[in-house]
Amino acid sequence: MLKKISGGHLAAKYMKEVEQLGIVFTLSGQHIENLLDGFTEYNIRTIDVRHEQAAAMMAHAWSVYNNVPGVCLVTAGPGFTNSLTGIANAYLENVPLVVLCGRHPLRDDLKGALQEMNQIDMVKPITKWNATCYDIRRIPEYLSIAFRQATMGRPGPVFLELLPDILFAEVEQNLVDMPLRRKHKTSTQPETSELEEAARIINSAKKPLFLGGSGVGISDCGEALGKFVEKTGVPFVLINYGRGTLPDNHSLSLADGGFTGIMAGLPMTDVIIAAGVRFNWVLQSGQLFPNAKVIRIDIDPHEVDRNRPADIGLVGDMKDVLQRLLPQAEERDHGEWINTFRNAYTAFMTTELEKRKTPSDPIHPSRLVDQIMAVFGEDAYYVVDGGDTGYYGLSGFASVHRAGVLIPSGGLLGCLGTGIPFAMTAKLTHPDKPVIVLNGDGSFGFNGMEFDTAVRHNIPIICVINNDCAWGMIKHSQEISLGDDRCTCAELGLRHYEKMVEGLGGYGELVTKDEEIIPALKRAMDSGKPACINVLTDPKVTSPATILFYQGFAEL
Amino acid sequence: MRLSLLLWGLYQWLWIASKTNKTFKKFISKAKVRLMIKTEDGKYARLFVFDKGKVSTETGPDHQFDAALVWKDSKTAVSVMLKKSQEAIFYAAAEGKLKIEGMNVYALWFDDAMNHLI
Numbered sequence: 076m077l078k079k080i081s082g083g084h085l086a087a088k089y090m091k092e093v094e095q096l097g098i099v100f101t102l103s104g105q106h107i108e109n110l111l112d113g114f115t116e117y118n119i120r121t122i123d124v125r126h127e128q129a130a131a132m133m134a135h136a137w138s139v140y141n142n143v144p145g146v147c148l149v150t151a152g153p154g155f156t157n158s159l160t161g162i163a164n165a166y167l168e169n170v171p172l173v174v175l176c177g178r179h180p181l182r183d184d185l186k187g188a189l190q191e192m193n194q195i196d197m198v199k200p201i202t203k204w205n206a207t208c209y210d211i212r213r214i215p216e217y218l219s220i221a222f223r224q225a226t227m228g229r230p231g232p233v234f235l236e237l238l239p240d241i242l243f244a245e246v247e248q249n250l251v252d253m254p255l256r257r258k259h260k261t262s263t264q265p266e267t268s269e270l271e272e273a274a275r276i277i278n279s280a281k282k283p284l285f286l287g288g289s290g291v292g293i294s295d296c297g298e299a300l301g302k303f304v305e306k307t308g309v310p311f312v313l314i315n316y317g318r319g320t321l322p323d324n325h326s327l328s329l330a331d332g333g334f335t336g337i338m339a340g341l342p343m344t345d346v347i348i349a350a351g352v353r354f355n356w357v358l359q360s361g362q363l364f365p366n367a368k369v370i371r372i373d374i375d376p377h378e379v380d381r382n383r384p385a386d387i388g389l390v391g392d393m394k395d396v397l398q399r400l401l402p403q404a405e406e407r408d409h410g411e412w413i414n415t416f417r418n419a420y421t422a423f424m425t426t427e428l429e430k431r432k433t434p435s436d437p438i439h440p441s442r443l444v445d446q447i448m449a450v451f452g453e454d455a456y457y458v459v460d461g462g463d464t465g466y467y468g469l470s471g472f473a474s475v476h477r478a479g480v481l482i483p484s485g486g487l488l489g490c491l492g493t494g495i496p497f498a499m500t501a502k503l504t505h506p507d508k509p510v511i512v513l514n515g516d517g518s519f520g521f522n523g524m525e526f527d528t529a530v531r532h533n534i535p536i537i538c539v540i541n542n543d544c545a546w547g548m549i550k551h552s553q554e555i556s557l558g559d560d561r562c563t564c565a566e567l568g569l570r571h572y573e574k575m576v577e578g579l580g581g582y583g584e585l586v587t588k589d590e591e592i593i594p595a596l597k598r599a600m601d602s603g604k605p606a607c608i609n610v611l612t613d614p615k616v617t618s619p620a621t622i623l624f625y626q627g628f629a630e631l
Numbered sequence: 632m633r634l635s636l637l638l639w640g641l642y643q644w645l646w647i648a649s650k651t652n653k654t655f656k657k658f659i660s661k662a663k664v665r666l667m668i669k670t671e672d673g674k675y676a677r678l679f680v681f682d683k684g685k686v687s688t689e690t691g692p693d694h695q696f697d698a699a700l701v702w703k704d705s706k707t708a709v710s711v712m713l714k715k716s717q718e719a720i721f722y723a724a725a726e727g728k729l730k731i732e733g734m735n736v737y738a739l740w741f742d743d744a745m746n747h748l749i
Binding site: 338339342415424 | 661663701717718721722724725726727729730731732733734735736737738739740
């Protein structure tokens with residue numbers, strides 16, 4: 076008798092045996108029941124969350140921390156719509172994310188079926204590829220296409236709709252072709268003449284800077300980048316998902332300057348090697364450095380001249396391009412320039428550095444970050460989620476690990492709520508390392524309920540809330556633009572988030588004094604539970620990021 | 632040139648521009664910024680106040696500010712400021728002749744404002 080397999084099991088079988096999938100982020104639903112059962116059958120771990128946007132965000136983070144596409148599975152209708160924010164975020168961040176989604180049965184189309192809606196047209200603008208599979212025998216083929224589309228060229232999220240008509244149906248296994256995992260690699264390479272010209276510019280630079288973004292992280296080019304910067308002596312700043320590709324404490328890293336260092340130093344450079352980074356609003360569309368020669372390295376040729384024409388554009392995978400550039404680059408020592416750069420941004424950060432080292436009442440956010448660093452140091456993973464909070468985390472946290480400091484809310488979507496999902500994935504990836512998420516009290520609200528997920532799945536992250544009892548960035552912007560007496564929808568008040576976490580089975584403490592921060596963090600770590608340390612900080616402090624945020628709109 | 636004279640002249644320039652320079656007027660129209668320029672010893676100090684299009688000033692070091700350019704000495708301040716260049720400011724900071732107290736982003740804003748005048 077021929078062996079039969081259901082569509083859901085077939086999908087799981089393909090992902091386990093061909094894509095070597097080990098984990099899926101999901102929330103259960105009737106339409107996808109057979110696929111969930113397939114995960115059990117094929118021993119694929121499932122992390123079920125409390126809101127589908129967290130599933131998409133956790134899978135997104137899995138891609139970042141593990142350099143393989145993360146997978147999330149959501150059910151039809153509201154499961155699908157709930158996931159849209161997470162998918163949009165992955166789309167704007169060019170992250171390979173595979174979204175599998177249930178749908179109403181084809182049998183019931185146009186009959187008013189439960190959760191009947193046109194999901195594909197809704198998801199089209201925020202996915203790199205999307206499709207509906209109608210044939211049980213072609214499930215592996217569709218999945219194969221989905222995984223390739225997510226990862227090849229410029230990565231991005233893909234969306235595959237799987238009908239219950241095929242997930243619950245059965246097929247004889249010998250009728251199904253199981254595609255092989257694609258092993259051969261194709262690559263785009265820059266012209267030799269372009270590499271030579273780039274090397275000539277780099278070799279003649281006096282004040283160079285390597286500015287690496289997410290493309291550096293996704294390429295996982297740490298070794299090649301290390302050889303390149305160490306030979307050329309070019310200092311570097313790695314941002315977005317590129318952060319930590321080389322450790323923050325590398326002698327050529329200028330990570331400790333944070334946002335201030337970038338803003339102060341970029342206009343002074345004579346050569347910028349911009350690698351896997353977009354000249355978007357954060358970098359003022361590339362207008363910050365009008366006099367510098369710019370070498371752009373990017374997997375996407377359309378990015379090379381975007382917003383600011385490049386002097387040389389090198390199109391290709393980061394690791395490959397750096398390896399090809401290396402033999403032509405000459406050994407240099409830019410120590411004097413690096414000292415100048417560091418001294419300048421240190422002088423610009425005078426007050427911020429003082430605040431870090433000085434206890435204050437109420438607690439200054441810079442001091443809070445400094446105290447967290449004092450406990451966990453650089454052998455830890457940090458995630459930051461918030462507006463003002465993002466600024467303090469960016470400049471204050473440091474890690475020796477790849478993606479050791481991430482501020483996912485600082486991406487193009489400005490997606491608050493990403494902190495807790497990212498931190499949980501960081502902990503799942505690195506269970507032996509401390510994982511700390513610094514949340515604003517506003518941003519905590521979006522996915523705070525995911526502490527239930529952390530408790531159920533024993534994911535002991537430590538969430539520190541920088542609690543100014545308000546939507547700080549909005550409130551301070553409104554104070555400037557509207558006046559102190561006309562702030563609208565900006566106050567949150569004191570809420571005991573730590574008690575909420577305790578109620579869910581985690582560990583919680585409220586901190587109001589400087590001297591309480593470190594002992595509370597240690598107790599949180601010792602508890603072994605998912606923990607929330609709710610720290611009341613100075614509500615009057617405004618970050619430089621707020622001022623830039625406000626100015627951006629004030630000029631309209 | 633004495634620093635006090637330079638700072639007074641700077642204020643006059645800003646005040647006139649706030650009345651006559653169209654692009655500068657637009658740039659400062661929504662800004663509320665208190666920027667101090669002073670020497671480390673506080674001997675020379677002037678506060679420039681931008682309040683939604685209006686420019687005013689106060690002398691002396693004891694005023695609240697959003698950002699302060701704190702010069703090591705008046706001679707350095709004069710020589711660097713007369714260069715009217717962001718690069719000169721950057722190198723002065725790198726050489727320990729200048730530090731910025733408060734929020735440096737306001738100093739960058741002030742630099743942008745000055746660029747509308749040059």
